[in-house]
Amino acid sequence: MLPINLIAVLVSAITAFILGFLFHGPIFGKVWMKLANIHPTGNEKFSDMVPQMLWNLFANVVTAYVLAVIYLFASSSTYLGGSGIWKGVICGLWVWLGFIITSTSMEVIWMGRGVKLWLFECGCSLVVMAVMGAIIAAW
Secondary structure, three states: OOOOOHHHHHHHHHHHHHHHHHHHHHHOHHHHHHHOOOOOOOOOOHHHHHHHHHHHHHHHHHHHHHHHHHHHHHHOOOOOOOOOHHHHHHHHHHHHHHHHHHHHHHHHHOOOOOHHHHHHHHHHHHHHHHHHHHHHHHO
């Protein structure tokens, strides 16, 4: 079994969940809703969002675990140059660039998603991946 710190994985996943809430709610919620063409009716209930929130948290746990595995191998490589918080941030940024940006760009290229919304989500995921990498590396 790989020596992955599951506490770091869980803390990273919960932190990503909180950052996602902040970016899509109190901090940039109005911008995000405009870009996503979301028009609240006032009838939305928190209880209706629980299943999606649980799936989101699960996806964050998977992402954090995979990032921890990648960091484990990368930190022992001469290419990353060792371990440490900044190395975790760098690892998170490489994963962001190589996997998140490239895979989500297909939504713009083939599925008609708006470029501004995509850029907004890319910015959010940039911060999330950097923070997750830092948390994983700190432990």
